[in-house]
Amino acid sequence: MVHTFVDGTYRLTNLTTESSEYLAKREELRLAEIELMHQREHVAELRRHLPEGAAIQDYQFEEGPRDLDGGDAPVRRVRLSELFTKAGRSLVIYHFMFGKKQTKACPMCTAWLDGANGIAHHLAQNIDFAVIAAADIPTLRAHARSRGWDKLRLLSAGSSNFKYDLGSEDREGAQDSTVSVFTRDGQGVVRHFYTAHPKMAPDIQQRGIDLLAPIWHFMDLTPQGRGDWYASLAYGTKVLTTQT
Numbered sequence: 001m002v003h004t005f006v007d008g009t010y011r012l013t014n015l016t017t018e019s020s021e022y023l024a025k026r027e028e029l030r031l032a033e034i035e036l037m038h039q040r041e042h043v044a045e046l047r048r049h050l051p052e053g054a055a056i057q058d059y060q061f062e063e064g065p066r067d068l069d070g071g072d073a074p075v076r077r078v079r080l081s082e083l084f085t086k087a088g089r090s091l092v093i094y095h096f097m098f099g100k101k102q103t104k105a106c107p108m109c110t111a112w113l114d115g116a117n118g119i120a121h122h123l124a125q126n127i128d129f130a131v132i133a134a135a136d137i138p139t140l141r142a143h144a145r146s147r148g149w150d151k152l153r154l155l156s157a158g159s160s161n162f163k164y165d166l167g168s169e170d171r172e173g174a175q176d177s178t179v180s181v182f183t184r185d186g187q188g189v190v191r192h193f194y195t196a197h198p199k200m201a202p203d204i205q206q207r208g209i210d211l212l213a214p215i216w217h218f219m220d221l222t223p224q225g226r227g228d229w230y231a232s233l234a235y236g237t238k239v240l241t242t243q244t
Contacts, residue, residue, distance in 0.1 A: 053192040059162040061155040064137045068150050072138045083130050084184050091128045091182040099134025100173030105143045109177045111231040112213045120151035132157050179209055
């Protein structure tokens with residue numbers, strides 16, 4: 001019965017006790033989900049066809065040893081252009097809301113990066129990915145160790161204007177979470193391709209980069225929905241299970 005039409009509805013289970021009301025509403029929802037899928041694909045196509053972005057300066061960052069557990073020294077200086085590992089790849093940078101006026105790591109950013117660490121080896125097949133924070137290297141890496149971020153490339157913006165220029169920091173040092181994408185052309189010029197912030201409009205403060213994290217999408221599958229849930233650093237990284 002699964003994946004067949006029965007009485008005009010596309011069946012997704014083999015349950016025989018689903019009411020006609022439930023099946024009708026589930027069919028309405030299925031069609032809406034297909035419409036949403038097409039809209040997401042349309043938005044992605046619009047994004048892919050953005051005109052050539054602005055050439056930007058080759059910002060300089062600070063980076064500790066690749067081994068997160070290998071201490072925090074030596075610290076080396078790395079240019080934005082050096083974050084590209086090969087020709088033809090895009091560079092995605094997550095602006096971590098941590099450092100300067102943000103003296104405590106943002107719980108939401110931390111939740112996003114917990115997920116990014118888990119899929120970093122998949123991302124590496126197609127794109128280059130890095131995390132840049134205003135926090136200094138020892139502070140940034142200490143937080144990363146507490147979260148087990150052993151697959152993320154972590155950099156400090158140091159004294160550069162990178163975060164300000166891309167809109168993830170204001171003149172007073174207040175931080176924001178942001179994602180930016182960069183390309184490098186055949187002449188080695190780094191160009192800005194795309195930047196998104198949580199704030200999408202004056203009345204949309206928190207939804208702009210939802211698609212980067214599955215947390216809310218899992219919650220949206222449930223009758224309780226996402227509610228007003230907000231991430232916390234207090235519950236750490238351990239998952240508790242009940243055994244009978």
